[in-house]
Amino acid sequence: MLRDELPKIITGSVPGPKSKELLNRRNAAIPKALSGSTYPICIKRGEGAILEDLDGNKYIDWIGGVGVLNVGYTRPEIVEAVKEQSEKYFHTIFNVVVHEGYVELAEKFNEIMPCRGTKKKTFFANSGAEADENAIKVAKAYTKRQNVICFSGAFHGRTNLTMALTAKKAYSLGMGPFPSGIYRTEFPYLYRAPKGYTEEEAINYYIEKLKKIFDEATPASDVAAMLIEPIQGEGGFVPAPIEWVKAVRKICDENGILMIADEVQCGNCRTGKYFASEYWAEAGAAPDIVATAKSMGAGMPISAITAREEIMDSVVPGTIGGTFCGNPLACASALKTMEIMKKEDFSGKAAKIADKVMKTYMRFKEKYEVVGDVRGLGAMIGIEFVKNKKDKEPYPELVNNLVQAAIQKGLLIENAGSAGNVIRFLAPLCITDEQLDRGLEIFEETLKETLDKLS
Incomplete structure (x- = not known):
């Protein structure tokens, strides 16, 4: 079965001829903004943590749809659950016609x-x-306030509001104007804290930066919410230190501000x-x-968006919901996914995977001058590359070459x-031990080859 296989490139190099043909069709039919050249991959099928392209090349996927495939590609029980629901009905708009899957899924999320x-x-x-945008709408409805605090390094989406909340403006070039009432302060990126600071000093530094917003940007009494990623994704897989989170929670409580994870x-x-919260x-x-x-x-x-009853019930009817929100097929998939994740202890799987990856990455950190930092939470792990450990200058050229070299393997x-x-x-949490080991081997092989190439 594909889900148990190891990677294999049979076309000599990637992309193969069938993939090239589809990529050419894509370039002719799809906007340039969606037709990048970084990943010349055209999927034929996927199982578990393995993807097969149109030419029969097989890959270990450490991207997982950027965090979408924790349970893996095409889990048979989930396929069957969606199929079973599809034979009853594809759609109702929940605001008009209630379906049981939506209610049952909400009940289960309320429990956990x-x-x-x-x-x-x-x-x-x-x-x-949409989840982030709706969380802010709920916070504004409850607090009757207009402003939001977000953080450096944040990524929250590509709607008009979430582009404004997202720190990296490459994601919103030429798309303004954006909503007002959004204020940004520094996220506690400890690896890049002021030089010489201890962890405690760095956390205090970032807390003081946050407090300055109330003096220099918006009064605390106007702030509805602070929006925080427990571990930043696009920002570089930077975990929010618990002591910082506790301090932020205290600031929110003292000022009637809601804290959104x-x-x-x-x-x-x-x-x-x-x-993670x-x-x-x-x-x-x-x-x-x-x-x-x-x-x-x-x-x-x-x-999904979850909060205590008094917060949720403050929302004016008609201001949340939408045509496809809580679609029956999606709810069926989510219900079966949750059942599998609980039954098979996917959180435990993440911890086991994390142990092996972190040990390997820490060995890389000791061995290679270009590995500046290794960090993460569970199996959401980042390895940061720098030109040298002393200066910590980012080394994106190395990373770009690594990505391309790894594809070819x-x-x-x-x-x-x-x-x-x-x-x-972000590998699927169903990845086999053999696949994980081979992925780590390929990663180091490509790192050595890339360093030789760049030197």
Whole structure:
């Protein structure tokens, strides 16, 4: 079975002839903005953590749809659940016609979401950007305030509001004007904290930066919410230190501000917990609202927003929901995905994978001058490349070459970070031991070859 195989490139180089043909068709039919050359991959089928292209080349996928495939490609039970639902009905708009899958899925999310409150409520949207946008709408409805605080390195989506919230402006070139009332401060990127600071000093530094917003940008009394990724995705897989989270929680409580956890990428068992903000809750700093998406539907478009009852019920009828939100097929997929993740302890799988990857990456850090930092939470791991450890100058050229070299050996990897100098690890959590070992071998092989090439 494909799900048990190892990578193999049979066309000599990638892309092969069939993939080239489809790529040419894509370039003629699809906007240039979606026709990049970084990944000349055209999928024929996928199983588990393995992708096969149109030419029969097989790859280990460490990108996983950028965090969508925690449960892997085409899990048979999920395929069957969606098929079974499709034979009943494809669609209802939930605002008009209720279907049981939506209600059951909301009940299950209310049980496991680590946000504050004994009684919680959940509603669904279609994407991570919609989840974040709706979380902010809910926060504004509850607090009756207009402003939002976000952070450097953040990525929250490509809608008009979430482009404004996203730090890297390459994602929003020429798309303004953007909504007002958004204020940004520094995220605690400890590897790049002021030189010579201890971790405690660095966290205090970032907290003081946050507090300055209330003096220099917006009064705290005008702030509805702070939107935080427990571990930044596009920002470079940078975890939010727990002591910083606790301090932010205290600031929010003192000022009537809601704390939103953006778990679009890090949720659904990726970090060794079902949700990364469980770590926050264990430290007494649970968020008020949690937004998640990506892997909750195993590839079907669905996202969730959860908060305690008093917050959710403050929303004016008609201001949330939408035509495809909580689509029956997507709900069926999400219900079966959750069942599998709980039954097979996917959080435990993430912890086991993380142990091996972190040990290997830490060995790389000791061995190679270009490996500046290794960090992560569970199996969401970033390895940051620099020109040398002393100066920490980002080395995106190395990363770009690594990505291309790895493709030719049957490993799919992707960059991250504001400078594009981080490689992210987001392999499906069903990856076999043999596949993980081979992926790590290919990664080091390509690193050595790339360093030789660039020298």
